[in-house]
Amino acid sequence: MASTPAEYIQHHLQNLTYGKLPAGYERADGSVLDQATWTIAQTGLEARDMGFMAFHLDTLGWSLLMGAIFILLFRSAAKSATTGVPGKLQNFVEMCVEFVEGVVKDTFHGRNALIAPLALTIFVWVFLMNSLKWIPVDYIPGLASLLGLPAFKIVPTADPNGTFGLSLGVFILILFYSVKVKGFGGFSKELAFTPFNHWSLVPFNLFLEILGLLTKPLSLALRLFGNMYAGEVVFILIALLPFYVQWTLNVPWAIFHILVIPLQAFIFMVLTVVYLSSAHEEHH
Amino acid sequence: MNINLTLFGQTLAFAIFVWFCMKLVWPPITAAMAARQKKIAEGLDAAGRAQQDLKLAQDKVSNTLRETKEQAAQIIEQANKHANAIIEEAKQQARVEGERLVAGARAEIEQEVNRARDQLRNQVAALAVAGAEKILESQVDAKVHNELVEKLASQL
Numbered sequence: 037m038a039s040t041p042a043e044y045i046q047h048h049l050q051n052l053t054y055g056k057l058p059a060g061y062e063r064a065d066g067s068v069l070d071q072a073t074w075t076i077a078q079t080g081l082e083a084r085d086m087g088f089m090a091f092h093l094d095t096l097g098w099s100l101l102m103g104a105i106f107i108l109l110f111r112s113a114a115k116s117a118t119t120g121v122p123g124k125l126q127n128f129v130e131m132c133v134e135f136v137e138g139v140v141k142d143t144f145h146g147r148n149a150l151i152a153p154l155a156l157t158i159f160v161w162v163f164l165m166n167s168l169k170w171i172p173v174d175y176i177p178g179l180a181s182l183l184g185l186p187a188f189k190i191v192p193t194a195d196p197n198g199t200f201g202l203s204l205g206v207f208i209l210i211l212f213y214s215v216k217v218k219g220f221g222g223f224s225k226e227l228a229f230t231p232f233n234h235w236s237l238v239p240f241n242l243f244l245e246i247l248g249l250l251t252k253p254l255s256l257a258l259r260l261f262g263n264m265y266a267g268e269v270v271f272i273l274i275a276l277l278p279f280y281v282q283w284t285l286n287v288p289w290a291i292f293h294i295l296v297i298p299l300q301a302f303i304f305m306v307l308t309v310v311y312l313s314s315a316h317e318e319h320h
Numbered sequence: 321m322n323i324n325l326t327l328f329g330q331t332l333a334f335a336i337f338v339w340f341c342m343k344l345v346w347p348p349i350t351a352a353m354a355a356r357q358k359k360i361a362e363g364l365d366a367a368g369r370a371q372q373d374l375k376l377a378q379d380k381v382s383n384t385l386r387e388t389k390e391q392a393a394q395i396i397e398q399a400n401k402h403a404n405a406i407i408e409e410a411k412q413q414a415r416v417e418g419e420r421l422v423a424g425a426r427a428e429i430e431q432e433v434n435r436a437r438d439q440l441r442n443q444v445a446a447l448a449v450a451g452a453e454k455i456l457e458s459q460v461d462a463k464v465h466n467e468l469v470e471k472l473a474s475q476l
Contacts, residue, residue: 053322088323088325091326092326096326096333103336110349114344117348119359126352129349130352133349133353137350150342153341157337157338201330
């Protein structure tokens with residue numbers, strides 16, 4: 037276990053990584069691998085050395101769990117959906133659906149059966165993943181270390197892989213609908229001839245537009261990640277204080293997150309809808 | 321903080337959840353909501369119509385009530401008329417009966433009087449005959465003088 041504050045913080049920000057270590061790699065315990073091995077990283081350094089060929093088991097596991105909760109909850113409400121007097125669960129689910137539908141209707145003016153369910157999934161799923169922050173920082177990682185796991189981080193949105201994974205999906209959809217609606221030529225033309233409609237400025241336009249295009253998923257992912265990560269760090273810092281004063285900072289910070297957590301989920305959803313809406317619209 | 325395959329895992333999970341939501345969550349819920357909306361609209365409609373119906377029914381009821389009252393008044397009037405007629409008829413009958421009784425009595429009285437007169441006449445005839453016998457001191461043959469006596473008696 038970590039002993040110094042720096043180690044404690046680093047330990048809490050380390051994901052449980054399962055990845056491939058190359059042959060001849062000297063592991064943290066001094067042993068040397070005679071061939072490339074898939075294994076769980078014992079230290080942050082090992083996790084870093086795994087490079088791209090690695091999975092964050094905790095991020096994947098918790099995000100899948102949250103997604104499953106979302107799906108099961110909403111599916112059970114959808115299955116027993118009645119046109120009569122709705123039950124409590126159905127009421128709640130309908131409230132969410134109505135809220136998302138309202139946002140989508142205000143922002144997105146095309147006809148697309150995907151956008152609203154997409155927005156609902158993003159909103160609820162991101163909200164659930166964010167809400168894992170309310171669990172005190174040491175509870176689940178502590179439990180995990182009792183089980184012998186070297187590191188554990190439960191908030192998937194405080195892992196850039198989690199948020200970039202989402203925004204990558206959104207980015208693919210932006211590209212897909214841009215091409216689908218405007219055609220490949222139309223989309224290319226839009227990239228090449230806006231904002232300055234002159235052939236001599238095509239390279240400049242391309243640079244500007246592609247940068248703008250790439251900024252969309254980047255800003256989506258980084259906004260969510262930054263907020264969640266920073267909040268997480270503050271929670272960890274508070275956890276370093278003596279236990280009898282922690283509540284004076286912990287409680288206000290958690291209450292503040294009643295605002296932050298839904299807000300970030302909402303922003304992610306709205307921006308997704310806005311980006312997809314602009315992918316559907318012709319620029320003039 | 322390393323970017324790795326988690327990225328694609330997350331994207332894949334995202335795609336699956338969105339697909340699931342689009343296929344199995346969103347349509348039933350929005351369908352149920354739309355159906356309920358329709359049901360509520362229909363209910364409100366029906367309520368409006370029912371209110372109209374109620375108003376019509378109330379109008380009808382008050383109309384019927386008025387008609388019934390009029391009819392009742394008519395019936396009462398007729399009954400009164402009828403009663404009066406019956407009373408008149410009874411009075412008439414009573415008068416006729418009375419007159420008949422009076423006429424009967426009168427006839428009887430007349431009969432009595434005639435009978436009494438006949439008796440008296442007979443007695444007077446007998447008395448006259450007796451008187452005449454006494455006067456004549458002779459036997460008057462009743463059979464012979466009967467005509468005479470009768471004539472006398474009828475003059476009484």
